[in-house]
Amino acid sequence: MDVDLFLDTRYCGFYPISRIEEYFAAYEEKAESYVSQLDWDEVLLYAIYAYDKETQGIISADFMLLRMPYARYVRLCAEISENCRLFFKRNK
Numbered sequence: 885m886d887v888d889l890f891l892d893t894r895y896c897g898f899y900p901i902s903r904i905e906e907y908f909a910a911y912e913e914k915a916e917s918y919v920s921q922l923d924w925d926e927v928l929l930y931a932i933y934a935y936d937k938e939t940q941g942i943i944s945a946d947f948m949l950l951r952m953p954y955a956r957y958v959r960l961c962a963e964i965s966e967n968c969r970l971f972f973k974r975n976k
Contacts, residue, residue: 929949
C-alpha cells in the first residue's frame with residue numbers, strides 16, 4: 885500500500901511505506917540535531933501521520949521541521965483529527 889507523502893505540506897505523490905520510513909528516520913535525526921536550540925517552552929514538530937479510521941493503516945505522512953511554543957502545540961493537538969499522530973522533540 886502506498887502512502888501520500890508531503891514535505892512541508894507540499895504534496896509529493898504516493899510512496900511505498902519503506903520510503904516513508906526512510907523520510908521519518910531522516911527527519912527524526914534532523915529534529916534531534918536541532919533540539920538543543922529549543923527553549924524550555926518550545927517543541928519541534930517533525931512529522932504528522934494520518935491513519936485510516938477502519939484499518940489503522942497510514943494514509944499520509946507530512947514531514948517538516950516546525951518550531952513552535954509548547955502552548956501552540958497543545959492547541960494543535962486539541963484541534964487535529966483523532967486519526968492523526970504528531971511526532972515532536974523537546975529540549976530536556
